[in-house]
Amino acid sequence: MTSPHMRAAQIAEFNKPYQLSSQPVPQCGDDDLLIEVHAAGFCHSDLQVWEGQFQAELPIIPSHEPAGKIVQVGARAKGLWKVGDRVGVLNFKKACGECVGCRQYVRRKGCTDPRFCEKREMAGFKHDGAFAEYMIADPATTVLLPGEVSFEQGAPLMCAGATVWGALQKLKPEVRPGETVAIVGIGGLGQLGVQFAKAMGFKTVAIDNRPEGRKLATKISSDLSPDLVVDSSAPDASDKILDFTAGEGLAGIVVCTDSVLANTWSLRQLGNGGVMVPVGLPKDRWQFDTEHIVFRELTIRGVYVASREQVEEMLKVVAEHNILSHITSLSFEEIPSLVAKYTDPAMKGRLVVQIKQ
Incomplete structure (x- = not known):
């Protein structure tokens, strides 16, 4: 008997257009969930996968930002899934x-977490992901979407949202509500980061050297819009930040770009005891000023991506505050043009x- 097939897009060769094809629907194991994918996002990491930076074995179905419906529940799948x-x-x-990685996490937290497992699967990075009509999900890293969140809005939250939400959590406990936090790089992550920061009670500065990014920051709804928008390439950028913070500098800063120069500049905007969380993955190493780190007692904190529990908290905030991504929607047939659209200035x-559809 022939197994059912589905539409899928694959990377068959690095730096070459995605290929649309027909692939067998993946088999749902006893511990799995089979998801019918309704929407799937594209982010900077997808570009890096396409370029071969993650050394995935080809062919591979890309995208790690899926939202959809459960169509099959494995016999041993944990949780109240239906x-x-x-x-x-x-x-x-x-x-x-x-x-x-698993043993360390169990010792510290009392449970396993696939984020730190040395043998974990990474859908869309090294294993098949969401640019297909169906995909396999792990119940341990699947989250319910609130009714207020559409599939299109839900998809970017699975990486862009989870990453910048996790980064903002890393500002704690040093940075408290009412203090000033900046988001650098107002793209897919940064636009969500500004809204999250406002919802968390921070005074918020949106920073970008691109007019497109600064314009995007101004399009956020008034309740969640930034308190200040800064062009980091302007000669008086640092002075504007100091004026806004009464000369203290920023309490926290989340950098949503892999630019080494942007990260170096961002660290200098922190006041005493400030916390910086860089989320980009530059090809070259970061370069930070040791004098600023030492004499201001700064903290640079790494972040991977939020845990499932943190994402569940994030989704409650998204639904409560009507947090939205600025989305450009494409049809399945337009997938081969994704890289060109993404890299358009x-x-x-x-x-x-x-x-x-």
Whole structure:
């Protein structure tokens, strides 16, 4: 008997256009969920996968930002999952429970977390992802979408949202509500970061050297709009930040770009005891001023991506505050043009593919 097939887009060769093809629908194992993908996002990491930076074995189905519905629940799938549930899926899955990363996390937190498993699968990075009509999900890293969140809006939250939300959590406990936090790089992550920071009670500065990014920051709804928008390339950029903070400098800063120069500049904007969280992955190493770190007692804190529990908290905030990504929607047939659209200097916000019309 022939197994059912689905539409899928694949990387068959690095730096070459995605290929649209027909692939077998993946088999749902006893511990799995089978997801019908309705929307899937494209982000900077997808560009890096396409360029070969993650050394994935080809061919591979890309995209790690899926939102859709459960169509099959494995016999041993943990949780109260049912067919028809609207869900988002995080890219890391299937913790082995035995490696060093799993053992350390169990010792510290009392449970496993696929983010740190040395044998984890990474959908869209090194294993098949969301540019297909169906995909396999791990119940441990699947989250219910609130009814207020559409599939198109839900998809970017599975990476862009989860990353910048996790970064903002890393500002704690040093940075408290009412203090000033900056988001650098107002693209898909940064636009969400500004809204999250406002919802968390921070005074918020949006920073970008691109007019497109600064314009995007001004399009955020008034309740969540930044208190100050700064052009980091302007000669008086640092002075504007100091004036806004009464000479103290920023309490926290989240940098949503992999530019080494932008990260170096961002650190200098922190006041005493400030915290910086860089989320980009530059090809070259970061370069930070040791004098600023030492004499201001600054903290640079790494972040991977938010845990499932943190994402569940994030989704409650998204629904409560009507937090939205600026989205450009594409059809499945337009997937081969994604890289060109993403790298267009005029591109603003997030690209999302409507897998199921």
